[in-house]
Amino acid sequence: MREDRRQGVSLLLPGLALLVLLFYLPQLLMLVVSLGRRTAYGGVERSLSIANYLRAVEPLYLAILGRSLVLAAVTTVLCLLVAYPVAWWIARRAPARWRNALLALVILPFWTSFLVRMYAWIVLLRSEGVVNLALGAAGLPPADLLYNDFAVLLGQLYGELPFMIIPLYVSLEKLDPSLLEAAADLGADARRTFTRVVVPQTMPGIVAGCVLVFIPSLGAYLAPDLLGGGKTAYIGNLIQSQFAVARDMPFGAALSFVLSLVVVLLLLAFRRPLRSAQAL
Amino acid sequence: MKGELRIRNVSRSYGDVDAVRDVSLDVPAGEFVTLLGPSGCGKTTLLRLVAGFERADSGSISISGRDVAGLPAHKRPVNTVFQHYALFPHRTVFGNVAFGLEMDATPKAEVRGKVERALELVRLAGLGGRRIHELSGGQKQRVALARALVLEPDVLLLDEPMAALDPKLRKEMQVELKNLQERLRITFLFVTHDQDEALVMADRIAVMNHGRVEQVGGPEELYERPRTRFVADFLGVANLFRATVTAVRDGVAHVRTESGFAFDAASDGGYREGSPAWVGLRPERISLTERSGNVFEGTIDDEVFLGDWTDWRVRVGSEVLSVGEGNVLARGRKRGDAVTLSFPPDAVLRLDDPGGEA
Numbered sequence: 122m123r124e125d126r127r128q129g130v131s132l133l134l135p136g137l138a139l140l141v142l143l144f145y146l147p148q149l150l151m152l153v154v155s156l157g158r159r160t161a162y163g164g165v166e167r168s169l170s171i172a173n174y175l176r177a178v179e180p181l182y183l184a185i186l187g188r189s190l191v192l193a194a195v196t197t198v199l200c201l202l203v204a205y206p207v208a209w210w211i212a213r214r215a216p217a218r219w220r221n222a223l224l225a226l227v228i229l230p231f232w233t234s235f236l237v238r239m240y241a242w243i244v245l246l247r248s249e250g251v252v253n254l255a256l257g258a259a260g261l262p263p264a265d266l267l268y269n270d271f272a273v274l275l276g277q278l279y280g281e282l283p284f285m286i287i288p289l290y291v292s293l294e295k296l297d298p299s300l301l302e303a304a305a306d307l308g309a310d311a312r313r314t315f316t317r318v319v320v321p322q323t324m325p326g327i328v329a330g331c332v333l334v335f336i337p338s339l340g341a342y343l344a345p346d347l348l349g350g351g352k353t354a355y356i357g358n359l360i361q362s363q364f365a366v367a368r369d370m371p372f373g374a375a376l377s378f379v380l381s382l383v384v385v386l387l388l389l390a391f392r393r394p395l396r397s398a399q400a401l
Numbered sequence: 402m403k404g405e406l407r408i409r410n411v412s413r414s415y416g417d418v419d420a421v422r423d424v425s426l427d428v429p430a431g432e433f434v435t436l437l438g439p440s441g442c443g444k445t446t447l448l449r450l451v452a453g454f455e456r457a458d459s460g461s462i463s464i465s466g467r468d469v470a471g472l473p474a475h476k477r478p479v480n481t482v483f484q485h486y487a488l489f490p491h492r493t494v495f496g497n498v499a500f501g502l503e504m505d506a507t508p509k510a511e512v513r514g515k516v517e518r519a520l521e522l523v524r525l526a527g528l529g530g531r532r533i534h535e536l537s538g539g540q541k542q543r544v545a546l547a548r549a550l551v552l553e554p555d556v557l558l559l560d561e562p563m564a565a566l567d568p569k570l571r572k573e574m575q576v577e578l579k580n581l582q583e584r585l586r587i588t589f590l591f592v593t594h595d596q597d598e599a600l601v602m603a604d605r606i607a608v609m610n611h612g613r614v615e616q617v618g619g620p621e622e623l624y625e626r627p628r629t630r631f632v633a634d635f636l637g638v639a640n641l642f643r644a645t646v647t648a649v650r651d652g653v654a655h656v657r658t659e660s661g662f663a664f665d666a667a668s669d670g671g672y673r674e675g676s677p678a679w680v681g682l683r684p685e686r687i688s689l690t691e692r693s694g695n696v697f698e699g700t701i702d703d704e705v706f707l708g709d710w711t712d713w714r715v716r717v718g719s720e721v722l723s724v725g726e727g728n729v730l731a732r733g734r735k736r737g738d739a740v741t742l743s744f745p746p747d748a749v750l751r752l753d754d755p756g757g758e759a
């Protein structure tokens with residue numbers, strides 16, 4: 122018993138050490154910074170003031186946070202709608218021997234940096250880009266594809282899609298086909314088999330995929346910056362610019378904590394469906 | 402008529418494999434029919450064709466007088482008890498049984514009553530709130546049964562529903578299911594590879610082999626008069642011989658195996674002098690105490706103790722016969738003993754071998 126416990130602790134140790142060193146300590150530092158004051162040259166003067174937090178919840182910044190929530194929500198819903206049929210096809214329709222290759226294709230974009238892939242989208246979408254050249258060749262008027270919300274959403278959808286496909290695939294692959302037959306046998310047509318059996322049975326994958334897509338999307342700044350042209354501010358860009366441009370680390374840190382708080386509150390609000398998904 | 406099932410010349414193949422070949426079977430309303438056969442004989446495919454999970458390549462199936470060729474599974478008036486139950490893990494016992502009622506839009510007020518009656522029927526009253534993973538194998542099986550019966554199907558299809566139960570529970574469920582069927586008078590089409598199960602439960606048994614129905618008959622008829630070598634073998638006729646008919650006279654055929662083992666068989670008119678024939682002999686029809694009919698001297702080669710009876714392997718010349726003797730009678734025999742065995746000519750079964758060379 123004692124031996125088991127010691128072994129348990131020693132197995133945990135590397136992960137715990139990393140977590141403390143690279144997550145909790147930096148978080149603590151950030152907390153200290155967020156309560157500080159910005160000096161004239163972008164340094165931090167230590168204090169215990171909540172002024173940065175009060176500023177972070179001013180209407181201007183709340184509007185930006187709201188916009189980010191909408192972007193993350195729309196990204197998540199679009200990902201779910203696109204990923205579900207793809208995951209279904211790979212898990213249940215594609216020949217079994219192709220499955221691993223198809224999954225590899227889903228993950229393949231990760232072999233290249235996200236930044237590079239965003240630039241690739243610029244090449245595709247800009248006014249003299251590949252898409253517009255093709256449109257012109259077909260005698261169609263050019264379309265305004267880059268530096269707008271459409272481009273941001275497209276970039277987000279593209280970037281987050283694998284994080285939705287993989288968990289959906291895992292839960293669809295586990296789905297017992299005899300349950301689908303049982304549903305049909307009991308009078309359910311295809312639509313109701315899907316809503317009454319398939320969706321509840323794959324809820325763990327749906328929840329996992331949504332969490333994996335929604336949370337990073339909330340803090341996204343690369344796609345809004347590069348594909349949106351920085352025209353619309355999202356919370357991720359705002360935080361990034363506080364550190365890199367405005368050199369107001371205390372305010373940037375406070376904004377980060379507000380964002381983290383929002384994520385925690387959302388996870389708490391959805392803990393019931395999250396837990397029921399785990400119970401399956 | 403409601404509950405009547407007619408299968409006419411149905412075939413289904415997968416690539417080169419003919420899973421079901423030209424099967425015809427009539428099941429009158431309210432009958433308990435078992436499809437019996439080894440794995441791969443096509444019995445489950447036939448059941449799935451009736452359920453609508455598979456499409457027949459040719460032939461027709463009608464349920465309650467209506468051709469179901471164009472009907473998808475969810476519109477057929479049949480329900481299935483699946484081999485591994487296929488209960489919905491995200492629903493409670495109640496939710497599982499209510500599923501089909503929700504699909505056919507039964508008013509909420511009626512659903513509760515119907516589900517409770519169905520659970521009572523399978524002796525699970527009061528367990529409606531349980532989650533599926535909290536149930537034992539036997540309870541899951543009852544839920545699966547209640548879920549199918551609550552919709553009052555014209556025909557209930559059961560795909561080896563007892564396969565996952567331990568032997569004692571299986572015996573109990575067999576009797577219970579049989580009684581349930583007799584009370585409800587719903588047509589049952591029951592698939593199993595277990596001959597004892599088939600004999601205990603069915604009104605009629607269709608023995609299948611290589612996608613064909615080899616013989617259909619009541620349990621006693623099949624047991625007493627198997628018509629083919631395969632059916633005889635599958636129903637426990639342990640002594641099978643390929644023999645030549647050497648003479649037929651006065652209702653008695655004289656047959657001789659290749660090794661020279663020769664005996665008399667009561668002729669059913671099917672023996673032809675000079676032609677080959679398969680014959681079979683049940684172990685329990687051979688006696689070690691009587692001396693009438695065909696009588697042989699032999700020695701005990703081996704014994705297999707089976708609880709209430711012993712299977713003696715008795716060597717006669719170069720043949721080894723399986724002889725069953727109840728253990729009340731088996732008095733102190735042992736390996737190497739000389740014995741006299743006998744069997745009446747009417748114990749010898751003449752068997753066709755449609756798949757074989759004879």
